[in-house]
Amino acid sequence: MTTTNEIADKIAADHGLTKAQSKTIVEAVLAEITAAAVTGAETSLPGFGKFKVKETPAREARNPATGAMIKVAAAKKVTFTPAKSLKDALNK
Missing domain, CATH: 1.10.1220 (Arc Repressor Mutant)
Structure with a gap:
């Protein structure tokens, strides 16, 4: 790291x-x-990649411990998409 x-x-x-x-x-x-x-x-770093904000809608999910249905609130998260040159460097 x-x-x-x-x-x-x-x-x-x-x-x-x-x-x-x-x-x-x-x-x-x-x-x-x-x-x-x-x-x-969106933040674009040429040759490295792009950072974008993605909105996830509210949804229902199951608590794996109890099996109960719970509501998960809508949220925003940052996603990273690597540039082609970064992908190529990783896959040499």
Whole structure:
């Protein structure tokens, strides 16, 4: 698993930045993706993929422990669709 700190450390080493500077950049990018998702906007990172907000409708489901029917509220979730170049890199 890779963490934001590990990503920031790698960017700092590759580009001659301090770890604090690169961590600020990584956190800013993630904050902008989050802000776009909150407004329902799609974020496209060419060569990497797209983050989209998907709305799931309310539905009924079964509790597997008791077998009782329960109502699941409508919700929004973020989906990620990888770019072709990312898919190709994974399947070499």
